[in-house]
Amino acid sequence: MRRRIFETEHEDFRDAVAEFVSRQVTPNIEAWAEAKGLPREFWLQAGQQGLLGLEVPEEFGGGYPQDYRFNAVVFEELARASFAISSCVGIDADIVPPYIVDLGTPEQHARWLPGVAEGSTVTAIAMTEPSGGSDLANLKTTAVRDGDEWIVNGSKTFITNGYSADLVVVAARTSPEKKAKGITLFGVETGMAGFERGRKLDKVGQPESDTAELFFTDVRVPAENIIGQVDTGFIQMMKNLPQERLGAAVYGLAHARQILDETIGYAKERKAFGQSIGAFQHNKFLLAELVTKVEVTQAFLDDAIMAHTAGELSAVDAAKAKYWASDVQNEVIDHCVQLYGGYGYMNEYRVARAWKDARVNKIWAGSNEIMKELIGRDLGL
Amino acid sequence: MRRRIFETEHEDFRDAVAEFVSRQVTPNIEAWAEAKGLPREFWLQAGQQGLLGLEVPEEFGGGYPQDYRFNAVVFEELARASFAISSCVGIDADIVPPYIVDLGTPEQHARWLPGVAEGSTVTAIAMTEPSGGSDLANLKTTAVRDGDEWIVNGSKTFITNGYSADLVVVAARTSPEKKAKGITLFGVETGMAGFERGRKLDKVGQPESDTAELFFTDVRVPAENIIGQVDTGFIQMMKNLPQERLGAAVYGLAHARQILDETIGYAKERKAFGQSIGAFQHNKFLLAELVTKVEVTQAFLDDAIMAHTAGELSAVDAAKAKYWASDVQNEVIDHCVQLYGGYGYMNEYRVARAWKDARVNKIWAGSNEIMKELIGRDLGL
Amino acid sequence: MRRRIFETEHEDFRDAVAEFVSRQVTPNIEAWAEAKGLPREFWLQAGQQGLLGLEVPEEFGGGYPQDYRFNAVVFEELARASFAISSCVGIDADIVPPYIVDLGTPEQHARWLPGVAEGSTVTAIAMTEPSGGSDLANLKTTAVRDGDEWIVNGSKTFITNGYSADLVVVAARTSPEKKAKGITLFGVETGMAGFERGRKLDKVGQPESDTAELFFTDVRVPAENIIGQVDTGFIQMMKNLPQERLGAAVYGLAHARQILDETIGYAKERKAFGQSIGAFQHNKFLLAELVTKVEVTQAFLDDAIMAHTAGELSAVDAAKAKYWASDVQNEVIDHCVQLYGGYGYMNEYRVARAWKDARVNKIWAGSNEIMKELIGRDLGL
Amino acid sequence: MRRRIFETEHEDFRDAVAEFVSRQVTPNIEAWAEAKGLPREFWLQAGQQGLLGLEVPEEFGGGYPQDYRFNAVVFEELARASFAISSCVGIDADIVPPYIVDLGTPEQHARWLPGVAEGSTVTAIAMTEPSGGSDLANLKTTAVRDGDEWIVNGSKTFITNGYSADLVVVAARTSPEKKAKGITLFGVETGMAGFERGRKLDKVGQPESDTAELFFTDVRVPAENIIGQVDTGFIQMMKNLPQERLGAAVYGLAHARQILDETIGYAKERKAFGQSIGAFQHNKFLLAELVTKVEVTQAFLDDAIMAHTAGELSAVDAAKAKYWASDVQNEVIDHCVQLYGGYGYMNEYRVARAWKDARVNKIWAGSNEIMKELIGRDLGL
Ligand SMILES: Cc1cc2nc3c(=O)[nH]c(=O)nc-3n(C[C@H](O)[C@H](O)[C@H](O)COP(=O)(O)OP(=O)(O)OC[C@H]3O[C@@H](n4cnc5c(N)ncnc54)[C@H](O)[C@@H]3O)c2cc1C
Ligand SMILES: Cc1cc2nc3c(=O)[nH]c(=O)nc-3n(C[C@H](O)[C@H](O)[C@H](O)COP(=O)(O)OP(=O)(O)OC[C@H]3O[C@@H](n4cnc5c(N)ncnc54)[C@H](O)[C@@H]3O)c2cc1C
Ligand SMILES: Cc1cc2nc3c(=O)[nH]c(=O)nc-3n(C[C@H](O)[C@H](O)[C@H](O)COP(=O)(O)OP(=O)(O)OC[C@H]3O[C@@H](n4cnc5c(N)ncnc54)[C@H](O)[C@@H]3O)c2cc1C
Ligand SMILES: Cc1cc2nc3c(=O)[nH]c(=O)nc-3n(C[C@H](O)[C@H](O)[C@H](O)COP(=O)(O)OP(=O)(O)OC[C@H]3O[C@@H](n4cnc5c(N)ncnc54)[C@H](O)[C@@H]3O)c2cc1C
Known part of the structure; x- marks a missing residue:
């Protein structure tokens, strides 16, 4: 049956995305698969094309239609070419930004969102740990307050965009005794001392996406990188x-x-x-x-x-x-x-x-x- | 997810149907199952309730909203009580009337539709024959022209409402050599000589619906009972x-x-x-x-x-x-x-x-x- | 693939059973289905044919080959004609006798087994209760010792052969506090005061088998009808x-x-x-x-x-x-x-x-x- | 349930195979997967172990128990370590040898079987062609008689062991008009002029097996390499x-x-x-x-x-x-x-x-x- 949910504006957008995909994505998939990850160039082009800013308010460079049909169009057109790329873009543009937009401080908005929208800041979200992904409330990575900083220790695995991300939203335990109610989200950035990444994981499929293990050894994350309230992650x-x-x-x-x-x-x-x-x-x-x-x-x-x-x-x-x-x-x-x-x-x-x-x-x-x-x-x- | 297709008018209608079902249908299912069929009383009440006239124009006593959502409401509410009854009403009110309305002559409209809408004329449609239901184009019941009448011979089986119907739309072969293009629909009525019914078929389920075999032996059907054009059935x-x-x-x-x-x-x-x-x-x-x-x-x-x-x-x-x-x-x-x-x-x-x-x-x-x-x-x- | 487990003796037996089935069973299924149960005559003929004594030692009239292939042959040949009858015979000849043979006293053997083998004593086993069949250890029917008798109270349901059985092996609680370890098997016989049966249950299928609810109201079962040790049921x-x-x-x-x-x-x-x-x-x-x-x-x-x-x-x-x-x-x-x-x-x-x-x-x-x-x-x- | 088909001799053989697998196979799978194929060394060791001669008569160095249970043991033990290797050995030792043994001339037996049994002659069988594998009778590779030689033209694909095999049984059309009855089997050997192989195919799985496309351009195969009768392939x-x-x-x-x-x-x-x-x-x-x-x-x-x-x-x-x-x-x-x-x-x-x-x-x-x-x-x- 004919789908009935899209208006002209979505169809126009779909045409544009489709064209972008056939021009910039399809011809390169082979190479990206071999390189085991998407190059920065891809992200910047996607940003320019308006694919990465759908969840970013206009003042920070996004489109922010607040109409999920546009997100759906992006996903659908990317997935026709590459399931892996739709999932990488999903993490970067669809999943991480709402955390920043909804929970972030104005300072965080200004600091992170423009880069997200333009593709210069690639993002990831790190919840899963080697000891378990399903039982999220039981995660073991810790963050302990030390003055204006939090010291993060632990590891995460299976993190999409993990190898290449500039900004990783990391869920860590801040109140050991409080289980689900003792978890906080931190923005961990490339370059922070003690934040290291394993090699790109060798997956069954999706070679054009990078997936990585992340290691945190006494990473000092400034308090202003906390996303949302402490213990509400x-x-x-x-x-x-x-x-x-x-x-x-x-x-x-x-x-x-x-x-x-x-x-x-x-x-x-x-x-x-x-x-x-x-x-x-x-x-x-x-x-x-x-x-x-x-x-x-x-x-x-x-x-x-x-x-x-x-x-x-x-x-x-x-x-x-x-x-x-x-x-x-x-x-x-x-x-x-x-x-x-x-x-x-x-x-x-x-x-x-x-x-x-x-x-x-x-x-x-x-x-x-x-x-x-x-x-x-x-x-x- | 919440269903989004119904408006207030449909919901109001649903309430009415539901009330009818709980008052007039549910308490009687047991008895009707034992009697192996629906009593005329049921049909008249359903007609009064407006359940049988959704496909019948207003001038002939129907509601004729030309909005299939009302039909869906009837089906849904009946099926909650009895799958069999929804199917009987389906044949009578949803399947047969469009043939008459779309193809019938003004005379047929006037003759048949009021009874259909009020439940005094129960209907059935007879396509399937003992030798086959899937291969409809190959049906063997014949109708041969004889002056102003057509002489129908053959048999039909598995006919829903077949035992109790007053009017049966019967598909018969009028041009032997033309396969699918040689079939015509006839309105065969109770009382026509040579039209007989077998006993109610003993089905796995749905005892409250009657299903029957129909036999036609030199049944003379007047030409004015042809529904639609000859050979277009x-x-x-x-x-x-x-x-x-x-x-x-x-x-x-x-x-x-x-x-x-x-x-x-x-x-x-x-x-x-x-x-x-x-x-x-x-x-x-x-x-x-x-x-x-x-x-x-x-x-x-x-x-x-x-x-x-x-x-x-x-x-x-x-x-x-x-x-x-x-x-x-x-x-x-x-x-x-x-x-x-x-x-x-x-x-x-x-x-x-x-x-x-x-x-x-x-x-x-x-x-x-x-x-x-x-x-x-x-x-x- | 050709089945390889049967020897000549089994194949001969199969022929005999098949002949019995085609002669004595198949022609009567219709009638038995209508009567909602198997007549005594069936049981006696099956006994005579040697179908009921496969689990009964020879001294008590059985064949007792101690070779389950014969049982399988009986089941297979009956099931080709009627699934219901294979299950009734299963209960009577395959399930109940081992309890008596393995656990019964010599007196019980002599009292019950000959009738079982010849079909004059039809048997049933009653474990399931209205409140639950899966959680057998939790059954609620009680048997309380009173001198040389046990007083049984409770009810059982869905009992195959329950309506017609002469002897019912009934599982009852003898030690309330001991759950699974407080259950005992009793041979309850037709005619014991307080032992009543509900009507034949109206099942989806298998009309030729009778299935019934059993009620026990202060049924006094003599201690010599206990099958096996107390509390080991x-x-x-x-x-x-x-x-x-x-x-x-x-x-x-x-x-x-x-x-x-x-x-x-x-x-x-x-x-x-x-x-x-x-x-x-x-x-x-x-x-x-x-x-x-x-x-x-x-x-x-x-x-x-x-x-x-x-x-x-x-x-x-x-x-x-x-x-x-x-x-x-x-x-x-x-x-x-x-x-x-x-x-x-x-x-x-x-x-x-x-x-x-x-x-x-x-x-x-x-x-x-x-x-x-x-x-x-x-x-x- | 305990499997009942194996005797002591099979179980002893199983132990030996299992030991071989754990010693010679398991530790190397990783390397072979990376090399995209099994080294000659593997074949020679497998031959020495008696894995390759089960279908080869003793006089040519095989074990030839004519008891498929031994073949099953080899398959089962190999498959526990590597599904790919069991399939490569399957082609080489289980599938190709019967063609030679059953259809080959004494000269072919003497020429080929010893190498097969010892692993110095790795074999493949080439039926499938790019244009189709299911419809085998329709294959297009041709062989045309020219004096004592046959000239083979065409290509095969998806050939297991195809890249490394020394001897390939090739099905070719010898009578164009006779469909299934015009196909002949040829033993094509490494080094024959015009016999070339494509690169190892890049498969979804089974990297430790080589699978290849084979090309035949005017390959002159001597008549003594025909396996079985002409047109009976x-x-x-x-x-x-x-x-x-x-x-x-x-x-x-x-x-x-x-x-x-x-x-x-x-x-x-x-x-x-x-x-x-x-x-x-x-x-x-x-x-x-x-x-x-x-x-x-x-x-x-x-x-x-x-x-x-x-x-x-x-x-x-x-x-x-x-x-x-x-x-x-x-x-x-x-x-x-x-x-x-x-x-x-x-x-x-x-x-x-x-x-x-x-x-x-x-x-x-x-x-x-x-x-x-x-x-x-x-x-x-
Ligand atoms: C390619 C890839 C990319 C990923 N990207 C990310 C990412 O970007 N960020 C991130 O944080 N994570 C990511 N993940 C991790 C993913 O979310 C987890 O793998 C997933 O949540 C399962 O966790 P687990 O692997 O620890 O399995 P486990 O939690 O160990 O589960 C093992 C099995 O047990 C089952 N199970 C668990 N609990 C129950 C239960 N109560 N009842 C029944 N069955 C149960 C599971 O369904 C599963 O079948 C990624 C994973 C992959 C493979
Ligand atoms: C309770 C009941 C009520 C009914 N009510 C009516 C009614 O009111 N009016 C009416 O006209 N009919 C009615 N029917 C008949 C029904 O429409 C037919 O039973 C149905 O169309 C199948 O026809 P058949 O029984 O002759 O099966 P057949 O046509 O003989 O088919 C037998 C099997 O072959 C399969 N088959 C047939 N052709 C193909 C093919 N090309 N490829 C693969 N498989 C195929 C079918 O799917 C089926 O599984 C009713 C039937 C029942 C049981
Ligand atoms: C025709 C007929 C003949 C029978 N004959 C006999 C007889 O001769 N003698 C006799 O003693 N009994 C007899 N039974 C009873 C039969 O053994 C029970 O119906 C059966 O054991 C299930 O018990 P229940 O009906 O109480 O279902 P419940 O125990 O109430 O179970 C309901 C549902 O819950 C599921 N369930 C229960 N426990 C679990 C669990 N732990 N995990 C997941 N799912 C679960 C069940 O599988 C079932 O789907 C007969 C039943 C029928 C219908
Ligand atoms: C890893 C690998 C190793 C192999 N090794 C060998 C080897 O050593 N030697 C060799 O000769 N071949 C080998 N093959 C080839 C294999 O046998 C063929 O791929 C297979 O027979 C199917 O042929 P095809 O790929 O041409 O598919 P097609 O014949 O093109 O079939 C395509 C699809 O159509 C279906 N189909 C075809 N006919 C019908 C029908 N009548 N009805 C319904 N569906 C139908 C098929 O099932 C399939 O799903 C190998 C293949 C692979 C992938």
Whole structure:
């Protein structure tokens, strides 16, 4: 069915993003994958194109439409080219800025937001630790007050943009005895003494994104880098995670749609036993099911996008969107691989990469099991 | 997520229908199930309530809002009480009237529509034959012209309302050599000589609906009972089937929603091993998945309802809605049965009946396999 | 693949059972279904045929081959005709006798076993109560010692053969404070004062089996009717449940095999669009999958049958067999229904009844969820 | 359940293979993966260990037990360490030798078999072409007789061991008009003029195996390198494919078993929310299901192994084994990835590699769709 949530302004924006992607992104993916990360140039161009400032108020260089449909457009168009890049941009432009905008001081706004919007300040958010990502309230990195500074010790892992980020929002324990209520967010910046990064992690997929382990050894973070109130970090993360999850759902589905479209094309052209492989009823029915599943999911996500645009998206609906869409994404692309036969197992084929890229979407941003916990709890179970 | 397609007028109508259902339907289901059919009284009350005239122009006693949301409301509220009744009303009020309204002569309008709207003329539509339902174009019942009359011979089976209907729209072959292009629709009425009915079919579920085999032996149908042009019946059925399929989707999902709600309640109350069975994580996650699946499906159906209200629903989107929603309905209810344990296997429990009632939704109105054929063809496969 | 576990003696026995079934069972199923239970005549004939004495030592009239393959043969051949009857015979001949044989006194052996073997004493076992079946250790029916008698109070539900049984093994609490270690088995017999039965329960399927609620009001059971030691009933049930579960798996799969065979036949004969419906690739692949699933499952069950014959079947392997086979049974038959189209929803078709009959196999004999608990625990989780 | 097919001699052999694997294989996998292929040294050691001569008669240096259980042991033990290596050895030792042994001339036996058994002659088989693998009968590589030589032209792709093989069995068309009946097998050897190889293909997984495209430009193959009769190649491949498919099933399942075992260990140790993640009921049930699925599948494969040992395995049963086991393998490992959380997406974790390695097993050796075609046809559909 025709999607009904976009107005002319979104469609115009989509055209612009699509053009940017085909001009600046697609031709370079190969090289960035080999380099295992996005170059600064990409970020600056994306900034110039207005992709990084959607969550940044105009006075700091952003567009700030306060209309999540624009964010969705960015995600969708990027994900058609590269799932990894949509997720890197997601962290940088969609997930980190709201923390600064909503919780930051005017001084922090002025210091950080212009760079975020223009792409000169790449950001990351570091919650997960080697000992656990799901049980966020139990994190072990500590920050201890020492005069006007806080001394941060610990490590984080699996941090998207972690290797290249200039500014990392780090969740650390400030009140040991208070569990969820003893966590604070710190803006840790490149160059702070004691802040080191491991090598880029060798992932199953998404080579064009850098993911890293971060180490904090007596890093002295000035108090003015605290984001929000001391000991309120957990609640802030809970408040912001829905947007992260909706994003993951949106670009996950867009990714699957694109690969599915390409696969349908392949299934029409590839011949076996004298007919196109898509004409075999088993494959025809399969493709009919996948297309249906994708469109059904889109309808739900579109509702969620509208709800979020209206400021009404609940955490539990974001959880539904995230788990459902990432499952669909993976299921669809797995079938697409099969339809490509042996080529589906060759990295030079987009479908093969997509398959590897997609898998993590069921794990990160709160694993799908954690999503079901949230939904189940919401049912009163 | 909150559904966004209904306005105040629909919600008011929903309240009225819900009240009607709880007053006139729910208390009688047991008796109607035992009687294996709905009494005339039901039809008259439903007519009075305005449930049967949504597709009938005002001049003939209908409401005719030309807004499919009202139809959806009727289906949803009936299905919460009884899936069977929603399907009977579907045939009578949602499927048959458009044939008469769109194709009928002014004389037919005047003759039939008032009775349809008030419930005094119960209707059915007879396409399927013992030798096949999927391959409609291949039907074998014949109608041969004889002066001002047509002589109909053959039989039909699985006809909803077939035992009690006053007026049956019968698809018959008028041009033997022309396959799909040789089928015509006839209004066959109770009392015509040679028109007989078999006993009420003994179905797996839905005892409160009558389903019957119909026999036509030299039935002389006057030419003025032809609905639409001779030899155009197939195309008319194709044109009207999307509404039938959307209806099946809508009441199928409403049925599942209701049973799921009741099951969640049961899972909270039923105890095992010292806790409610819904608190076991396996069940909690399962219910989280089912609720998500239902809501995702609702979003798609709501889009389809709006598209149909705008006159834009394509046959292929109706096919998607029908197969997907009926699958979801059955999957959801099957899990609900399991959660009820042994009680789920006892007919006195609503969940048990729902399970039996739901199964046919994957078969009728075009089997789900036929739906996938349509979708696959639309993809160019 | 050819099954490899049966020797000539089993095959001969199979032929005899098959002949008995086709002569004495198949022609009567309809009538027994209408009567909602098996007549005494059936039991006596089955006894005469040697079907009821496989677990009864020869001195008491049984065959007692101590080779579970014979039991499997009985189940398989009965289930091909009627899933319900295989389950009734299962309770009577396969589940209850071992309690008496293994735990009973010589006097009980002499009193009860001959009747069991000849079919004049029909048996049942009553564990489940209205308040719960999964949490067996928590049962509420009490038995309090009073001299040489025990006074039993409480109720049981969902008891197979419960309406017609002459002898019911009843699990009752004898030590309130000792949970699982305070349960004792009693042989309660027809005619004992205060032992009453509710009506035959109205089930989704299996009408030819009677299932009933049992009520015990100050029933005085003589001490010599205690089966096994006081307070050891729970451990005995745990010891005997594996055989019950293996049985449920064996006849569940045999049931599915039979229906699947019939469906393949139907799919070859039924035509649509000018070809047999089984020739459509979607259906062909589906049937290929179902046949494979059935054969894969058979291989596992055959291993389990051999293990049990050797006295080596673990409780956890029985749990695997039960949950897996009952899932396969239901999945297979559900697809078979679909392949029959509208006929699959008509009770006169065997596939329709099979579908209703099969559903309970995932619930009883320990629900599939309880099976997974056992398996999971065995993994050390 | 305990597997029952192995005798002491197989278990002793298993111990020896296991030791070889842990000594010579496991420590080197990393390096071989980086080198994108197995070194000659590996082959020679494997030959010395007796792994490569199971299909080679003793007079040519093989073991030739004519007992497929030994082959199964080799596969299982290799697959526990590396799915890729089991597949490379499969081609070299299990798939190619039977062609030579069964069809070859005494001269070919003497020329090739000793090298195969000792690992000095690595082999490959080249059926698939860029234009299609499923429709084997339609292959396009040609061989035209020219005196005592045949001139081969065309290309093959996805050839396992293709980059390193000394001897490649190449299927080529010798009678253009005869489709399946016009294909002949040629032994093409390294060094023949006009025989070239593309680079090692960049696969999704299995880096330690080399897979290559092969090009034949006027390659003059002497007539004495024809394997079997001219124009009978297709039937020979059909005859030998069941063994290939059984092998794929056997090492696929062994692979999944191993990863599942490791995952259960991980699930016991990894903590979240104060308990091991395997203790959450959802995960516990999931692992219970996966273990069951693996054991059920093993039972079927063990039957198939015994049937094949007895020379009775049908092509259709091999097809069932292959599609079913590869599906199970992939499903199991996918869930294992999920249980590892973020680590499941890191290449340094075995589970991550296993996930990538496994995917192709549903595609090669005849895709699972082709397997279902075969099974469906065998059902008469
Ligand atoms: C490529 C990549 C990029 C990432 N980017 C970031 C980033 O930018 N910032 C950041 O902070 N993190 C990031 N993450 C981390 C990610 O959010 C975590 O991996 C995820 O939250 C899971 O945590 P974990 O890996 O520690 O798994 P664990 O928490 O150890 O979980 C292991 C398994 O147990 C399950 N489990 C846990 N609790 C329960 C429960 N109660 N019931 C049932 N099952 C349960 C999980 O679902 C999972 O299957 C990234 C991860 C990856 C792989
Ligand atoms: C309770 C009930 C009420 C009904 N009410 C009505 C009614 O009011 N009016 C009316 O006209 N009909 C009615 N029907 C009939 C219903 O529409 C048909 O049963 C349905 O269309 C299927 O036709 P069939 O039963 O002849 O199955 P068949 O057409 O024989 O199909 C058998 C199987 O083959 C499959 N199949 C068929 N073609 C293909 C293909 N090309 N590819 C793959 N698979 C295929 C089908 O999906 C099905 O699984 C009703 C049926 C029931 C059970
Ligand atoms: C036709 C029929 C015949 C029967 N015959 C007999 C008989 O002859 N004798 C006899 O004693 N009983 C008999 N039973 C009863 C049967 O064994 C029980 O119905 C069954 O054990 C489930 O118990 P329940 O119905 O009380 O469900 P409950 O125990 O209330 O369970 C409800 C749901 O909760 C789930 N659940 C329970 N515990 C857990 C857990 N820890 N984790 C996750 N989920 C859980 C269950 O799986 C089920 O889905 C019969 C039942 C039927 C329907
Ligand atoms: C890593 C790897 C190693 C390999 N090793 C070897 C080797 O050593 N030697 C060798 O000869 N080959 C080898 N192969 C090739 C492999 O056997 C083929 O890839 C496989 O047979 C499928 O052929 P294809 O890739 O051309 O797909 P296609 O034949 O183009 O098939 C594409 C899709 O269409 C489906 N399809 C085809 N026909 C039908 C039908 N009738 N009905 C429904 N669906 C259909 C297929 O299942 C598949 O999903 C290897 C492949 C890989 C990836």
